[in-house]
Amino acid sequence: xxxxxxxxxxxxxxxxxxxxxxxxxxxxxxxxxxxxxxxxxxxxxxxxxxxxxxxxxxxxxxxxxxxxxxxxxxxxxxxxxxxxxxxxxxxxxxxxxxxx
Numbered sequence: 367x368x369x370x371x372x373x374x375x376x377x378x379x380x381x382x383x384x385x386x387x388x389x390x391x392x393x394x395x396x397x398x399x400x401x402x403x404x405x406x407x408x409x410x411x412x413x414x415x416x417x418x419x420x421x422x423x424x425x426x427x428x429x430x431x432x433x434x435x436x437x438x439x440x441x442x443x444x445x446x447x448x449x450x451x452x453x454x455x456x457x458x459x460x461x462x463x464x465x466x
Contacts, residue, residue, distance in 0.1 A: 424449075
C-alpha cells in the first residue's frame with residue numbers, strides 16, 4: 367500500500383502552482399485525501415448536527431444492494447440510498463425506487 371510519500375521521505379505532490387505567492391502552493395496526496403475524508407464522511411460539510419447520525423442505526427444487507435443493482439440496473443450508491451430511505455427494508459426501497 368502506498369504511503370503517499372516518495373522514497374525521499376517528502377509527501378507526494380499532486381499539483382503545484384507558482385503564481386499563488388512567492389512561495390508557491392501545492393496539493394499533497396495524504397493531506398488532500400485526509401481533508402476530503404473529513405468533509406465528505408467524518409464531518410459532512412453543510413449538514414446540521416441533528417442530521418449527521420440519522421442513518422447510523424440502519425442496517426443494509428449486501429444481498430439487498432446486489433438485488434437492487436441487478437434487478438433495477440442502478441448503481442450501488444442508488445441502491446444504498448433507496449435502502450436508507452426505506453430504513454433497511456427491501457420492499458420499502460423498491461417502493462422508493464418506483465415512485466422516484
